[in-house]
Amino acid sequence: MTPDELSTALHTALSDAVSAGAITLASSDVPDMIHVERPRQRDHGDWATNVALQLAKKAGQPPRVLADALAARLQEQAGIARVDVAGPGFLNITLDTAAAGELARTIVEAGGEYGRSAVRAGRTINLEFVSANPTGPIHIGGTRWAAVGDSLARILQATGAHVVKEYYFNDHGAQIDRFARSLVASAQGLPVPEDGYGGQYIHDIAQQVLALAAAEGIDVLGLDPADTQEFFRARGVELMFGQIKQSLHDFGVDFDVYFHENHLYESGEVDKAIAKLRDNGHIFEQDGATWLRTTTFGDDKDRVVIKSDGDAAYIAGDIAYYLNKRERGSDEVVIMLGADHHGYIGRLMAVCAAFGDTPHTNLEVLIGQMVNLVKDGEPLRMSKRAGTVVTLEDLVDIVGVDAARYALARSSVDQSIDIDLDVLAKASNDNPVFYVQYAHARTANVARNAAAAGVHRDDAFDPATLSHPTETELIGRLTEYPRIVEQAAQLREQHRVARYAEALAGAYHKWYSECRVTPLSGAEVTDTHRTRLWLNDATGQVLRNALSLLGVSAPERM
Known part of the structure; x- marks a missing residue:
């Protein structure tokens, strides 16, 4: 019996109790789904719910x-061995062995x-x-x-969900x-400009551009300086971004x-987005500049969109980009930003609201924190290729893609x-x-050994035999997987899948040491x-399913 099936059984029991007058609750107050969870102590049962406490008022x-009314009715349902009422009204539910073991099949x-x-x-999520700027390798x-x-x-x-994975290619602005x-400086054999980029990759790309x-028969260093820089800009960005895409592809992304951005x-x-916001009444002119009144939507100050010199401010691109995503059919726009972008959340949510959308629903911003790499007990800070920060390639070279x-x-x-x-890097x-x-x-090895010993699945299946305590624990872990996936999706917390996989692996290793196949x-x-x-x-199968959600392979031999 899965958690959803148990939730349905609880709903049926509650509806029956209401109809019989045992519980004085309006039928409209009977929840469609009743939450169940694994009790912290396994001797309390397979599942627990506090629905009686939630509905008592x-x-x-x-x-x-x-709780007593629900327990009496649940006890009669197939697949449930025992229902105990604990404390102020918690329900602890124990499934019969066969009902629990049926999950394996x-x-x-x-x-x-x-x-x-x-x-x-039916939901489209733009993720x-x-x-990363196409000015260097992807850092850690x-x-x-x-x-x-x-x-x-x-x-x-x-x-x-229909998910559109999107990379915003920053090819507009001073960093380019x-x-x-x-x-150009590298190609000319000159030092790195004061505000420029260094590293072996700059030298390599400069040589490729030359x-x-x-x-093409072009003396690129003999051109007018502006033309030289434009040639290196266009070809260099193309080469750098090609390397970025290849690195990501090799990483499974x-x-x-x-x-x-251009x-x-x-x-x-950009002009179209500003015009729409003007129609919405959120654009105003002041000091020769064009402003978006983001304070209306909780931002700490209004934002300049077009500066007094006529150039677009950085936020102008953000405004146009958000509208572009929504008009391409995205119901939800999720943007992942680094720790140094925390201050952007307020203004981006204000932009969302200014377009008439719902912040944190139509637009969501995730902020990621720092990663520190340690090798030989010391922080790893330098890249052989980039010369400064550690890159994707550095990490993969050391431990591989899966790790x-x-x-x-x-x-x-x-x-x-x-x-x-x-x-x-250790196999431990x-x-x-x-x-x-x-x-x-190990599961694959057990299956191979079973075939060699004449143990075949299709010859029999008797879930009532799965009665060993380690089997009960393992089945319980397997039962949790669908809910873990949903929680990870709802909360945008992919780590839940990884931590679940580790817990499942632990339960399996214990079962393997106790029960022979x-x-x-x-x-x-x-x-x-x-x-x-x-x-x-x-x-x-569940280990494979979980690892596939993390983009990690599931080897059959190690």
Whole structure:
């Protein structure tokens, strides 16, 4: 019996109690879904609910009266072995062994669909992440967003949403000019400009641009300085962004849309967005500049949109970009930003409201904190390639894609994290990704050994035999998976899936040490062995499903 099935059973019991007059509650106050959760102490049962306490005030009855009425009716339902009323009115529910064990077959038959739902069917979510400037390799902060953003996209898709993964390509502004000047200086053998970019990658790209110019018969360094810089800007940005896209692809991250900031200005979308806000009554003129009255929507001050010299302020692009996403059909716009962008939340929410949308519903901003890498007991700060910050390539070179993605996705984004690269490179239980992947590989090995010993799933399935305490715990963990996926999607907390996978792996390793799937040499194959194989394979399936949501492989041999 799954949590949803138990919730339905509780709803039926509550409705029956109301109809019989045992609970004096209006039928309209009977909730469609009743929340159940795993009790902290397993000897209290398989599931618990505080619904009696929640509804007691509306019913005008003591919580225990409601709890007793529900317990009596639940006790009669198939699959429920015992219902206990505890404390002021908590319900502790124990399933019978067969009803609990039936989940193993359910999971195996559902395969990759187990844990997926249609909760967000019909919703389009635009998820923007990474969006690093095309002026250098992706640093470790951007790498964290790559792992987190791609995992969130997979999780949201698993709940039925249509997710558009988007990369905002910042090809408009002063940083691109500094990048171009840095390339030119490198090509000329000059020092890095005072406000420029350094590192081996600048030298490499500058040489590639020179090679492209030579292939086209252009003496690029002999051109007018402005033309030289423009040539290096156009070709350099293209080369740098090509490297960024390749690095992300190698990291298992590909985007549906690469949106160019320049498009907003060249297409007139900035002017269009400002005109719409003017029609909404939120634009005003002052001191020769054009302003957006964001204080109306809780911002700490109004924002200049067009400066007095006629140039667009930075927020102008944000305004146009948000409107563009909404007009492309996004019901929800989710933007992931670094820790230094916390001050942007207020103004972005004001922009959302100024367009008539609902902040934190149509627009959501996630802020990620810092990542600190440690190697040989010391902080790792320098990149061989970039010369300054540690890059995506640096991390992957040291620990590989799976370990990098898992380590970056297993913590809440609002927490700074320290990653010990020496631990991640080890094949030990101290390494969380190894611990989970090894559990999956072990399920595959058990299945291979079972086949060799003549233990076949299809020969029998008797869930009542899954009565060992470690089997009860393992089945309980498997039951939780669909709800974990939904919680991760709802709260935008991909780390819940990773932490769940670790807990499931732990429960499986304990079961493996206590319960045999294959008989001892010379012993008869029984239905218990066959049924345990179902449970083994169900665990492997859920581990695969969870790892796939994190973009991490599930090896069958390690």
